[in-house]
Amino acid sequence: MKPLILVTNDDGITSLGIRTLVEAMQTIGDVIVVAPNSPQSGMGHAITIGEPLRLYETHIFDNVVEYECSGTPADCVKLAKHYVLQDRKPDLVVSGINHGSNSSISVLYSGTMSAAIEGAIEGIPAIGFSLCDFREDADFSHAVEYIKTITLSALQNGIPKGVALNVNIPAKTELPIKGIKVCRQANAKWQEKFDYRVDPNGRGYLWMAGDFVNFDTEKDDTDVWALDNNYISVVPCQYDLTEYEALKQLSTWNL
Amino acid sequence: MKPLILVTNDDGITSLGIRTLVEAMQTIGDVIVVAPNSPQSGMGHAITIGEPLRLYETHIFDNVVEYECSGTPADCVKLAKHYVLQDRKPDLVVSGINHGSNSSISVLYSGTMSAAIEGAIEGIPAIGFSLCDFREDADFSHAVEYIKTITLSALQNGIPKGVALNVNIPAKTELPIKGIKVCRQANAKWQEKFDYRVDPNGRGYLWMAGDFVNFDTEKDDTDVWALDNNYISVVPCQYDLTEYEALKQLSTWNL
Numbered sequence: 001m002k003p004l005i006l007v008t009n010d011d012g013i014t015s016l017g018i019r020t021l022v023e024a025m026q027t028i029g030d031v032i033v034v035a036p037n038s039p040q041s042g043m044g045h046a047i048t049i050g051e052p053l054r055l056y057e058t059h060i061f062d063n064v065v066e067y068e069c070s071g072t073p074a075d076c077v078k079l080a081k082h083y084v085l086q087d088r089k090p091d092l093v094v095s096g097i098n099h100g101s102n103s104s105i106s107v108l109y110s111g112t113m114s115a116a117i118e119g120a121i122e123g124i125p126a127i128g129f130s131l132c133d134f135r136e137d138a139d140f141s142h143a144v145e146y147i148k149t150i151t152l153s154a155l156q157n158g159i160p161k162g163v164a165l166n167v168n169i170p171a172k173t174e175l176p177i178k179g180i181k182v183c184r185q186a187n188a189k190w191q192e193k194f195d196y197r198v199d200p201n202g203r204g205y206l207w208m209a210g211d212f213v214n215f216d217t218e219k220d221d222t223d224v225w226a227l228d229n230n231y232i233s234v235v236p237c238q239y240d241l242t243e244y245e246a247l248k249q250l251s252t253w254n255l
Numbered sequence: 256m257k258p259l260i261l262v263t264n265d266d267g268i269t270s271l272g273i274r275t276l277v278e279a280m281q282t283i284g285d286v287i288v289v290a291p292n293s294p295q296s297g298m299g300h301a302i303t304i305g306e307p308l309r310l311y312e313t314h315i316f317d318n319v320v321e322y323e324c325s326g327t328p329a330d331c332v333k334l335a336k337h338y339v340l341q342d343r344k345p346d347l348v349v350s351g352i353n354h355g356s357n358s359s360i361s362v363l364y365s366g367t368m369s370a371a372i373e374g375a376i377e378g379i380p381a382i383g384f385s386l387c388d389f390r391e392d393a394d395f396s397h398a399v400e401y402i403k404t405i406t407l408s409a410l411q412n413g414i415p416k417g418v419a420l421n422v423n424i425p426a427k428t429e430l431p432i433k434g435i436k437v438c439r440q441a442n443a444k445w446q447e448k449f450d451y452r453v454d455p456n457g458r459g460y461l462w463m464a465g466d467f468v469n470f471d472t473e474k475d476d477t478d479v480w481a482l483d484n485n486y487i488s489v490v491p492c493q494y495d496l497t498e499y500e501a502l503k504q505l506s507t508w509n510l
Binding site for chain 1: 294296297298299300301302303304305307308309310329330333334336337338360362363364369372376377404405408412415417418420421434435437439440442444446447448449452458459460461462463465489490491492493494495496497498499500501502504505506507508510
């Protein structure tokens, strides 16, 4: 029996990235799509509580059972698992292909990766795929074979329990991809700059912008290093946020 | 010089929980508030990209510099650090007091805790406080002294770098709080149930609901155990999601 693969994303069901991913997954298994009906970039692990959700069947892809949802990427995984599929558990959740990098600290803000992590929470092997090119018409062509290779390898070897893979792929350039590196999340952050403007009604508003600052430039075992050197990065991500090293230190506080 | 304490939350600037926290922090330091202008529960680590932000000064509290923001809890911390304060770094970020538990897996969905983690990313000691009572008029009175104790201890001892504390406080009952436990995040999840209804216009919609399922019932070192036994739980949380144990296993895939 072919594996059942749930596909979602955070750029919305009409994006080129999810179309590319759906077509890649159709060569591997049976595909079901539950994806947001609008862009959800930067939604992190948001879920919809206190408001109802809309879920409608769509007819965008060929030979795919597909739904668009008014909620977040994490909502889509919950809806797929507990409402749409109910008695059949997917063999894999894949999310993306995101238009833009989700390496390093961006994993926290990423709807793409939060959907994958939601899959891991549900006990389903899960992978988030992102291309380091945020353009709507980004060229995904060089990514497809690598995505298939990683997906088949994950289905064959099994992703460790409680883990979702964060896969980032360099933007297409004239240089070939050098290969795939298993990495850790680089220690980095966004240094925000807010651009103050005044609207036509005289009220102020702010645009968030910023620069990426990498504190991990000395090391070659990070996702940022891999991408900077034209490798695909694969980071195993978990959802237990406990910093175990800190438990001892806190117990000396004698609270 | 008194410490500068940035206060935010996810229930919105008008909630009782943030008022309680502001008043508690005013006994310890100088307080600045940057908090959402609307409820942001379940927003996780969402940030506002692709839309502008509104930020307006408010006059809700006594002797406090305070702003309400149209964005998420994480946006509030970014705005406070990089726009409102600019050259003065807060000595502490506190978030809450949340109306409702943020123990175990809820830490991922929590706007309260994502604001605290955003503080940690900025290199600021940070604590998220939550009360296990989601009611708007929850009784926070028994929590205040514990919150002051934990805050003063954090300022005195220093929170480990890259760590935000997730503090959950049992709801007020006739039983006294037994004390404070340093814990790990329990391995648990929400088992969603979706309630399908039809709106007056004949279109379907869904409410997300669900049950909390704890897979960690044998252990007494988790936040859920602590809360079930009327202790306050303190979990040190990090933002490096890398599952280091899985790196070796993945490297055997020969990608």
